[in-house]
Ligand code: FES
C-alpha cells in the first residue's frame with residue numbers, strides 16, 4: 001500500500017513558510033470575498049483582510065463591482081473596517097480617518113481634505129525628511145483583479161497577465177453547479193469563526209470525510225458516511241455522500257483551491273466558506289449563507305445551527321492537531337510528519353503538492 005507523506009510540522013508554525021503561503025499561494029489565486037447580494041447598490045462594499053492583505057470590493061456608479069486595497073494612501077488606515085456596508089456617496093469612497101476621498105471606479109484620489117495650500121515649509125527645518133510636491137496622481141488606491149461567478153465575488157492580487165480568467169479556473173465547479181441559481185440567492189446570515197490552527201490543518205480537515213463518524217456524530221446521522229467520496233478535478237475537490245431523508249444537508253460539498261468551500265443544503269441554499277489564513281497558527285472562517293427567496297427562517301436557523309455544531313467539532317480537533325505541531329520535540333519524541341491515505345485524503349495530498357510547488361520546494 002502506498003501512502004504519501006504530509007508536510008513536516010515546521011511548515012505549520014514557521015513565519016517564513018506562512019509568508020510564502022501569503023505571497024506564492026494567496027497572492028496568486030482567485031479568492032472569494034463576498035456575494036453580489038451584499039452589494040446591491042453603488043457605494044455598497046465588502047471589506048475583508050485576505051491572507052492578511054486588506055481588500056475592499058465596492059460597487060461603482062456604473063454598477064460594476066471592483067476591488068481595491070483597503071488601506072488609505074494617506075497613512076494606511078482601512079477606509080472601512082472589515083464587514084459589509086455603504087459609502088454614503090456611491091461615486092466616492094471616503095476614508096474613515098481623515099476623509100480622503102477616492103473614486104469608486106478608478107481608485108483615484110479626489111479630494112485630500114486638509115492637504116490644500118499650506119504655510120510654506122522650509123526643508124532645512126526637516127533635514128531628515130523628504131519634502132516633495134504633493135502629486136495626487138501618485139496616491140490612487142491600487143486596484144485588484146475582481147470577477148464574479150454566480151454572484152460570488154472573487155479577487156486576485158496578482159497584477160500580472162498570467163492569471164487564468166476566473167471562469168476558466170472554476171469551470172469544473174461551474175459544470176457541476178449549473179442547477180443551483182446562486183446568483184439569485186441572497187445572504188441570510190454571515191458568521192465568522194477563529195480557529196487556532198494553521199490554514200493547512202483546516203484545509204486538510206475539510207478535504208476528507210474519514211473523520212465524520214468519529215468527530216461529527218450528528219452529521220454522520222444525516223448522511224451515509226460509509227459512502228462518502230472525494231473526487232479531485234483540480235482545482236476543485238467534489239465531496240459527496242447520499243443524504244438520509246429529511247435532513248438539512250444535501251450530501252454535496254465542493255472545495256476550490258486554495259480557500260473556498262461550497263456547502264449545499266437541502267432546499268435552495270448554499271454556504272460559501274472562505275478559509276482565511278491570519279497567522280501561522282490562526283485561521284478565520286468566513287461563512288456566507290445564501291438562500292432562495294422565501295426560504296423559511298426556521299429552515300435557515302436549523303441549517304446554521306447544524307453548521308455551527310460541525311464547525312465547533314472541527315475547531316476542537318484542528319486545534320488539537322496544531323497543538324501537537326507546536327509542541328517541543330523533547331528528546332526526539334515529538335511528532336514530526338504524518339502520512340495521507342490515497343483512499344481518503346487525495347484532496348489534502350493535492351493541496352500539499354500545490355503548496356510545495358508554489359513554494360518551489362517540491
Ligand atoms: S489615513 Fe485615510 S485620510 Fe488619513
Ligand SMILES: [Fe+2]
Nearest residue numbers: 205215216314
Ligand atoms: Fe469536519
